[in-house]
Amino acid sequence: MANLALAGGTPLRDTLYPSWPQGGPEELAALERVLQSGNWSSSYGSEVRTFEESFAAYQDARQGICENSGEAALILAFKALGVSPGAEVIVPAYTFVASATAVVQMGAVPVFVDVDADTYCIAPDVVAAAIGPQTEAIMPVHFAGLPADMDPIMALAQRHGLAVLEDAAQAWGSRYRDRAVGAIGDAGGFSFQASKNLTAGEGGIIVTDDAEVAATCRSLADCGRAATAQRYSHALLGGNHRMTEFQGAILRAQLDRYPGQLELRTLNAAFLTEELRGLPGVEPLALPAGHSHSWHLFVMRVSLREFGDISKSTLVKALVAEGIPAAVGYSEAPYQQPVFEDASIVPSRHEACPIAERACESEAVWVRHPALLGSEEDARDVARAFAKVQAHYHEISTFE
Template structure:
């Protein structure tokens, strides 16, 4: 295939008769919200089972999933939450909107995941939660983080928005002893356009029940007299979205297997390009769901990196700039920020600053294409980087 000919990649989202049947099923049951229908309940059981969790609670989106999980873990005014500085802004804003302080820490330059040593150094008596983000579906170092959590009595909250179906040492997200959240936004590995879920491991039934109340305006399932027990909001997922997600879940494993095979090839091809360094792995993360195909061009600088992304898009690749360091956004400084300057945070997050300037990611749908498309993708990246 000519490197200048744009390869054809599968569309995203993907759907077939399973989604159509689910939507009709939800429509014809006569109840379109979770308190009267059966789709949300069924999806929650299926999703929990798929991830080895005792309970799953479906909610309106991934950001609300984070807010709800943080709230049931006791996060609020006067508390701090440690988050990776290299992540989508929701990881930070969910903390800040609860009145708590976000404490960004640096990430590993190889995996782009939160650095356990940086986490350990950031723990204070006010630390209420440590929030690893499984970047691009590669799980963070859950062994080291679990030890920090146990040593300090601070729970972990896994932001698994990228990590549907991922595993650490053979353990699924719900089997690692900590609450986790997922997103079903349009670009995610399974989607209903929007949506989210909180999964609760064994032993967290009480927090699950509290989360249910808070996601449904503080109202018990069987309430008929408006006896709202706690303060809450309406984060309930609707029946139509749940029906779509049930279909999406059924093809998740097969898609992960294809993406894993393609990334094995594509990462080798990208790594052979002068100046290109693909995201590294961790053999303990024995199943990576590959939400993104990420790579760095060290030393390129943010302006030229952005121009590189524009060239890749013009050449037919679904390319995007890497996340901006959360402390380098205006949103981060609006509320709930640590008592230190931007420069002070940046000084202790050198890897985040570098990755934010030189990282590029490609949409996971390219990894559902064939080997020929992987070679064409690498050729396009090579041409575009050479022209930089």
């Protein structure tokens, strides 16, 4: 009789984790409010504006400017920071492709550097080594919601006169020391795409403390409009990246609920971390003391040797079969993706990135945030599933 669900045994869980995204009467009322108002565009209504103010305050930033995606937020923020066409921007090699394609789409060249082995966030010493005469900006990514080490990055940026744009697409409410992320650097971009902890299906926001950068971002997101009463006066080469009022209204409802959900995820992440202690070959990413995490993903560094050297994808399939929302995550570093294959078409450059490549290939296993939105027992099931697969990997080692 098999034990593992992947080999025909009984799954560890027979109930589902909470579904995502979540919407309730508050979102319905918000949608109806916009529907009835007739102001469906943020050019006329006040939902997006109100959300911008609340979210900027939540992230300890002076200004917030919504866009129709997180990627648009990053592209427009780069433009507003004045990064020149052809300049180099230092980007971590373990991130979603949009961090890098945003750099290319604003006309600059991503330079991929390796990440820290314990956090998978950009490694400041490697950034220092990669700075050259063409470098104009650094893009730390708060991967999974875990804050990148901003103090040394800001010190480097200051020393070399570089801009810092935080890719905070996964980091709503994450804090680095005593400050929320996003506007620690010159600006930051967040995503509200459907899988995200704060979502309107799609959407993004730039936060910044710099009023001039904010005004430029607002214009770039609104067809380059000049800040005059004349609607058809266009000062900059912008586009239509506006968020709708429906999205703004949903986000207001989501943000009201967010602090409670963040607290629950944080508690459950702590239970799960405790439960994983002592399980050989499974180690959560390190959250340095004094920082806080949004827990978009609960990410573990796994040693496949402790699982009979099955592949990462078989391990993840076995966890999924037990009822855990596990994922292999990024399967290649951005520069290994076909889009970056030919630097004469899509320009990029990379340093040696053995840690990022290992994370993609064999080490990083993700569990998605809904696993942290149930009970303490639900969270602990993640550790139990790993232990179960570890005890019985011989049942599936022949599946490869």
